[in-house]
Amino acid sequence: MIELVDIAYVRSGAADLAGAVRFATEVVGLEHVDGGEPGVAHLRADGRHHCLAFVEGVSGVIASAFTVADPGALALAETELETRGFAVRRGDAAEARSRRVSEFVAFDDPFGNRIELVVGQQTLARPVRFARGSGITEFGHLCLDAPDITEAHRFWSTTFNARASDWIGDAACLMRIDEVHHKLAVFQGDRPGLCHVNFQVAELDDVFRNWHHLQDHDVVIEMGPGRHPQSGAVFLYFLGPEGLTYEYSYGVRRITDEAAWRPRFFDPAERGSIDMWLGPTQKPITQPQLIPEGIRP
Ligand SMILES: O=C(O)c1cccc(O)c1O
Numbered sequence: 109m110i111e112l113v114d115i116a117y118v119r120s121g122a123a124d125l126a127g128a129v130r131f132a133t134e135v136v137g138l139e140h141v142d143g144g145e146p147g148v149a150h151l152r153a154d155g156r157h158h159c160l161a162f163v164e165g166v167s168g169v170i171a172s173a174f175t176v177a178d179p180g181a182l183a184l185a186e187t188e189l190e191t192r193g194f195a196v197r198r199g200d201a202a203e204a205r206s207r208r209v210s211e212f213v214a215f216d217d218p219f220g221n222r223i224e225l226v227v228g229q230q231t232l233a234r235p236v237r238f239a240r241g242s243g244i245t246e247f248g249h250l251c252l253d254a255p256d257i258t259e260a261h262r263f264w265s266t267t268f269n270a271r272a273s274d275w276i277g278d279a280a281c282l283m284r285i286d287e288v289h290h291k292l293a294v295f296q297g298d299r300p301g302l303c304h305v306n307f308q309v310a311e312l313d314d315v316f317r318n319w320h321h322l323q324d325h326d327v328v329i330e331m332g333p334g335r336h337p338q339s340g341a342v343f344l345y346f347l348g349p350e351g352l353t354y355e356y357s358y359g360v361r362r363i364t365d366e367a368a369w370r371p372r373f374f375d376p377a378e379r380g381s382i383d384m385w386l387g388p389t390q391k392p393i394t395q396p397q398l399i400p401e402g403i404r405p
């Protein structure tokens with residue numbers, strides 16, 4: 109079993125790099141860390157050098173990355189994945205540099221999501237220079253799409269140390285790799301993809317201030333503000349450029365008594381199973397990664 113220590117970053121293609129960066133900074137509030145690398149923009153939310161990288165090119169997720177403990181663990185992970193039949197590729201020095209990691213390997217999960225395992229992700233010591241006061245405290249979780257979430261859970265909980273914290277029927281499995289209720293979620297979707305990226309905010313008020321900020325900037329609010337019954341977090345989903353869905357949330361549950369926690373099963377057809385405040389959920393929470401330009405709301 110491979111032990112995931114943390115989430116590291118999401119790397120995504122951006123057809124309009126400047127537009128994606130403008131939104132990630134001025135709207136979301138992230139810091140643009142100027143890495144001096146043409147065609148690549150790094151966005152920072154916490155101690156990590158970046159948790160989101162946009163690469164100029166075809167829009168859509170390139171990879172979702174997790175940290176493992178050290179180079180020895182990475183080498184063992186590589187062998188274990190190969191034993192399990194996955195084609196694993198070592199990143200070269202230039203690729204590692206662009207990701208601000210010392211080493212990484214890449215493989216596709218059984219559903220076609222590109223996953224990277226990294227070591228030595230760079231930490232920046234100086235405080236984050238948030239582009240605006242959105243209250244972001246950290247990169248909270250990433251959510252992948254897969255056609256069968258039971259299979260996805262099997263994969264993540266047997267190959268890796270992910271544990272189911274809660275299920276939303278056959279629509280979603282929320283998984284933890286540490287005390288945080290979930291840092292990885294898998295939502296049912298026809299195709300692989302990145303369902304959303306989540307940023308935690310410091311206060312309840314931040315969620316509502318951000319809601320107004322988004323509305324002032326004509327951003328498409330996909331759902332919320334509401335409260336998830338699973339993590340207990342107050343949330344807000346909104347749509348950014350390149351089809352990327354962002355989520356702010358406040359107050360995610362921590363599971364401190366690992367032995368005592370039993371995953372719960374919520375019925376997705378039941379009102380309130382995603383939003384305890386029973387807000388409108390007219391937009392499905394699983395978003396295709398790419399929404400064709402013409403039908404973008
Ligand atoms: O935080 C949660 O519990 C949650 C539940 C459903 C869907 C999500 O994206 C979540 O983050």
Ligand SMILES: [Fe+2]
Nearest residue numbers: 249251306355
């Ligand atoms: Fe989420």
